[in-house]
Amino acid sequence: MQQKNIVRLIYNLGILLAHFILKCTAPFNSKIKLGVIGRKKTFKTLKHNISKTDRTLWFHCASLGEYEQGLPVFKALRNKYKNHKIVLSFFSPSGYEIRKNTEIADVVVYLPLDTKKNANQFLNLIKPELTVFVKYDIWPNILNELKLRGYRAILISAAFRKNQSFFKFYGSELRAALFSFEHIFTQNENSKNLLESINYKHVTVTGDTRFDRVFSQLxxxxxxxxxxxxxxxxxxxxxxxxxxxxxxxxxxxxxxxxxxxxxxxxxxxxxxxxxxxxxxxxxxxxxxxxxxxxxxxxxxxxxxxxxxxxxxxxxxxxxxxxxxxxxxxxxxxxxxxxxxxxxxxxxxxxxxxxxxxxxxxxxxxxxxxxxxxxxxxxxxxxxxxxxxxxxxxxxxxxxxxxxxxxxxxxxxxxxxx
The missing domain is CATH 3.40.50.2000 (Glycogen Phosphorylase B;)
Known part of the structure; x- marks a missing residue:
């Protein structure tokens, strides 16, 4: 337990350090600057567009590639739950800036940095009935808060490798975040086996949703x-x-x-x-x-x-x-x-x-x-x-x-x- 607390402390300090570094480097890097400025607007945007009576779904993608990967699932859910508002978040400017006006979502924002305070504020505003993460971009504070509140969350098109932190002795915080998902859909059997090696059992091999995405292009x-x-x-x-x-x-x-x-x-x-x-x-x-x-x-x-x-x-x-x-x-x-x-x-x-x-x-x-x-x-x-x-x-x-x-x-x- 003490080791887990130390890992959690190191992680949270790392997030704060990353926030400081991003702010300092933003004036010299246009991409980082877009992210820093965009994250400042996230909560204001959500307050303006989401009311207390709205029913919501939340889709999260690291960047543009994950958005394209998740798009066929997003479209299916958009069609199935027409009365829900959909919040789409990106971590990277290369995703947000290109898809900020996508018709698949009612609100598009940058994901706030993964502090406990931000996690609480973010989820207080959107209260998602279902959260869909695509492939990776695992953020422990946000995901653990989802689990504490009893909100449903799934990970789709997941692909894991043995050398990732989830499967190392120091990866306890990230492993715990994976258990916030009620189900993980993997691209291959190897990813399923790796999850089962850390005693995560709610996993199905479905393949990569990108195949559905590209086939629809025809x-x-x-x-x-x-x-x-x-x-x-x-x-x-x-x-x-x-x-x-x-x-x-x-x-x-x-x-x-x-x-x-x-x-x-x-x-x-x-x-x-x-x-x-x-x-x-x-x-x-x-x-x-x-x-x-x-x-x-x-x-x-x-x-x-x-x-x-x-x-x-x-x-x-x-x-x-x-x-x-x-x-x-x-x-x-x-x-x-x-x-x-x-x-x-x-x-x-x-x-x-x-x-x-x-x-x-x-x-x-x-x-x-x-x-x-x-x-x-x-x-x-x-x-x-x-x-x-x-x-x-x-x-x-x-x-x-x-x-x-x-x-x-x-x-x-x-x-x-």
């Missing part, structure tokens, strides 16, 4: 006339969420080996003007930016650089082959399921071990991992030259998505409010 209108105008009848290679190390491979390939019947779309993760111009200037073929498309002749361009956000999912619909960035460096692999659902082969870097969907897609034969220019060129040339191989490889990705979806139905069937 039901939408994915037409982009300007992409069709650019592509015409050529083979189209789409490089999504790229970082400099991946862009360097494409620049070298396009400048030295690109054939006449191929076109390239590059959608960088970083769309700052300086970096976009550097990328454009490094290419020795006709290149057009999205921001120039209304005045440029995109039909004659070889490369189309997307210097905006929000279009990539639909652009993958036009891909014959896709590259997804993040795994050549240490930034983390971006969403590979978005191109996979359109039935195209995918190339990624070699740092993908923390991404189970990438491991599975590679095992299934629809994705290739490369670590250098030579490997990149070999795969790209083979996929471009061999249409039968390209199409059969891509179909493996679509079939994998179809086989893996279904988590949302299991979660909704479990829930009863």
């Amino acid at each position: 039901e939408q209108d994915n037409t982009l006339d300007f992409i069709q105008e650019f592509k015409q009848d050529n083979i189209c290679i789409v490089a999504g969420s790229t970082w400099p190390e991946g862009e360097a491979l494409f620049v070298n390939y396009i400048n030295t080996q690109a054939s006449k019947n191929t076109k390239y779309i590059i959608a960088p993760h970083n769309i700052k003007h300086t970096q976009i111009q550097q990328l454009k200037n490094s290419l020795e073929v006709k290149t057009v930016l999205f921001s120039e498309k209304d005045t440029a002749n995109i039909k004659n361009a070889k490369v189309f650089i997307i210097d905006t956000i929000g279009l990539l999912t639909k652009i993958y619909n036009y891909a014959d082959l896709a590259y997804v960035g993040g795994a050549l460096g240490n930034t983390g692999l971006h969403n590979t399921l978005e191109p996979a659902v359109f039935g195209v082969p995918i190339i990624i870097g070699n740092n993908y071990n923390k991404f189970p969907e990438a491991i599975d897609l590679i095992k299934n034969g629809g994705m290739f991992s490369i670590s250098n220019q030579k490997e990149f060129n070999l795969i790209l040339n083979e996929m471009i030259e061999n249409k039968t191989r390209r199409e059969s490889t891509g179909i493996k990705n679509l079939e994998f998505i179809k086989k893996s979806k279904g988590a949302v139905i299991q979660i909704i069937n479990y829930l009863r409010i």
Whole structure:
């Protein structure tokens, strides 16, 4: 008991220290500044939008990726409980700033820092009948207060690894927070086994809700006339969420080996003007930016650089082959399921071990991992030259998505409010 109290004290002091550091660094970092300013408005926003008689649901996501992951569950609950107000919280500015006007929620706020005082004030205002956390972002004070009040809470699309703090001798505070969830829905059996190793029994393996999310994309209108105008009848290679190390491979390939019947779309993760111009200037073929498309002749361009956000999912619909960035460096692999659902082969870097969907897609034969220019060129040339191989490889990705979806139905069937 004394050890638990010491761990709890260390955790609470750490939160206070983090708050101090964030305030001090905010003037020098625009992203941190957005979070600091946004958190100051959280309680005021809730007081203005939530009344004492409102019935509420609370969805929490660390960032944009977790929001997209949880979205099919959010939509199902929104449709099922039309008379409830929905509060959506984010920890990261990259989630809040992009989805602060989402129709899925009535109120969107930053999650306050996890102090006991903030936990009490936050829950006093929203009193959620159901709380849904997505994947991770476990905050002990808030979750323990949920449990003390008898509020229902679930964790969906959870993915655990043995080296995480939950399963270490010093992770008692985080382990206790996990027991605040009445049920945890995991992505895989390994995560279930890890939970059972700490005596958490209320767990179901449902898979990743992202499979449901991306499969629903096929039901939408994915037409982009300007992409069709650019592509015409050529083979189209789409490089999504790229970082400099991946862009360097494409620049070298396009400048030295690109054939006449191929076109390239590059959608960088970083769309700052300086970096976009550097990328454009490094290419020795006709290149057009999205921001120039209304005045440029995109039909004659070889490369189309997307210097905006929000279009990539639909652009993958036009891909014959896709590259997804993040795994050549240490930034983390971006969403590979978005191109996979359109039935195209995918190339990624070699740092993908923390991404189970990438491991599975590679095992299934629809994705290739490369670590250098030579490997990149070999795969790209083979996929471009061999249409039968390209199409059969891509179909493996679509079939994998179809086989893996279904988590949302299991979660909704479990829930009863």
